Amino acid sequence: MDIFGSSEPAKILVVDDHPFSRVMAVDLLIKEGYNVLDHEGISDVLTTVLATSPDLILMDIKMPQYNGFEVCQRLKEDKRTRSIPIVLMSVDDDNQSRLKSQEVKADGFMSKPLERMVILPEVELLIQRKRLYEWLEQIQQVLFLISKAIEKRYAVDETSCIRFDQLAQEFGTYLNLTPVEISDLILASHLHDIGTVAIPDAVMMKQGKLNEYERELIKQHVLIGEEICRPMQNRRGIAQIIRHHHERWDGSGYPDGLVGETIPKLAQVFQILDIYEALTSQRPYKQAFSPQEALKIMTEEAEKGWRNRELVQNFVDFMEKIQGKA
Numbered sequence: 001m002d003i004f005g006s007s008e009p010a011k012i013l014v015v016d017d018h019p020f021s022r023v024m025a026v027d028l029l030i031k032e033g034y035n036v037l038d039h040e041g042i043s044d045v046l047t048t049v050l051a052t053s054p055d056l057i058l059m060d061i062k063m064p065q066y067n068g069f070e071v072c073q074r075l076k077e078d079k080r081t082r083s084i085p086i087v088l089m090s091v092d093d094d095n096q097s098r099l100k101s102q103e104v105k106a107d108g109f110m111s112k113p114l115e116r117m118v119i120l121p122e123v124e125l126l127i128q129r130k131r132l133y134e135w136l137e138q139i140q141q142v143l144f145l146i147s148k149a150i151e152k153r154y155a156v157d158e159t160s161c162i163r164f165d166q167l168a169q170e171f172g173t174y175l176n177l178t179p180v181e182i183s184d185l186i187l188a189s190h191l192h193d194i195g196t197v198a199i200p201d202a203v204m205m206k207q208g209k210l211n212e213y214e215r216e217l218i219k220q221h222v223l224i225g226e227e228i229c230r231p232m233q234n235r236r237g238i239a240q241i242i243r244h245h246h247e248r249w250d251g252s253g254y255p256d257g258l259v260g261e262t263i264p265k266l267a268q269v270f271q272i273l274d275i276y277e278a279l280t281s282q283r284p285y286k287q288a289f290s291p292q293e294a295l296k297i298m299t300e301e302a303e304k305g306w307r308n309r310e311l312v313q314n315f316v317d318f319m320e321k322i323q324g325k326a
């Protein structure tokens with residue numbers, strides 16, 4: 001079993017029309033314990049790849065019916081196969097071939113005949129990388145399922161989530177945020193309160209006033225959420241939103257009591273979108289405020305010092321613009 005929990009040997013597809021070099025590659029990889037399939041490069045490679053789902057493809061660039069560069073490009077453009085690492089190989093080890101292999105997004109280039117000491121570490125590294133991405137993807141899916149369960153628990157309806165996503169897209173574009181930052185805002189809308197999963201229902205759903213202990217317990221949800229989402233290290237913006245979405249501009253928020261611009265910008269933007277969406281949504285315990293009432297409340301909170309006044313004003317201007325009042 002490898003570190004990502006797979007007990008199956010990795011499956012490698014060797015595509016080469018030359019029988020001798022194909023058998024050499026297959027033998028070498030079988031001896032290392034891989035599950036090896038071979039393809040003579042005559043029938044359609046994509047069909048074989050879709051039917052066998054290899055963990056890695058080792059492919060010659062010159063075949064009678066196909067050009068390995070073109071096949072590689074096609075596989076990398078197809079969303080069903082683009083995550084499979086491809087190592088191209090050739091007897092012509094020149095700069096042009098190496099450059100071309102980079103252009104078609106190949107993950108590696110090897111000269112033939114293959115050398116055991118060169119190919120094996122490369123193959124193992126690429127397979128582990130693929131399994132790591134698959135593992136992270138599975139974790140992300142689990143996190144989203146948990147977040148969906150939480151949204152149901154607090155009666156957050158689907159339309160509210162769709163409205164948030166659209167608003168985040170439009171306001172993010174208005175603020176000139178990057179596509180990744182906008183995507184972080186949208187993903188965070190589903191994950192920011194995931195830490196509440198660890199807070200007892202008796203506290204989370206309590207109707208009356210919370211005592212000091214209960215308030216402190218609820219505050220823990222931002223730290224628990226950050227911990228739960230730690231595997232998503234490639235999305236640092238999301239982690240910042242989860243941790244800091246209850247900070248206040250004047251330092252009276254939690255968990256770190258950050259002041260002003262020390263609060264990550266994306267967390268500030270998220271907070272404004274989240275508050276607006278919460279105020280204008282109907283929940284079992286409250287009626288929805290109108291957009292004008294919500295903007296008034298948010299402006300009052302900014303004047304109290306809780307929010308970045310400039311950013312709140314940007315949001316008010318943006319809302320007036322999209323509502324056709326500007």
Ligand SMILES: [Fe+2]
Pocket residue numbers: 192193221245246
């Ligand atoms: Fe929260």
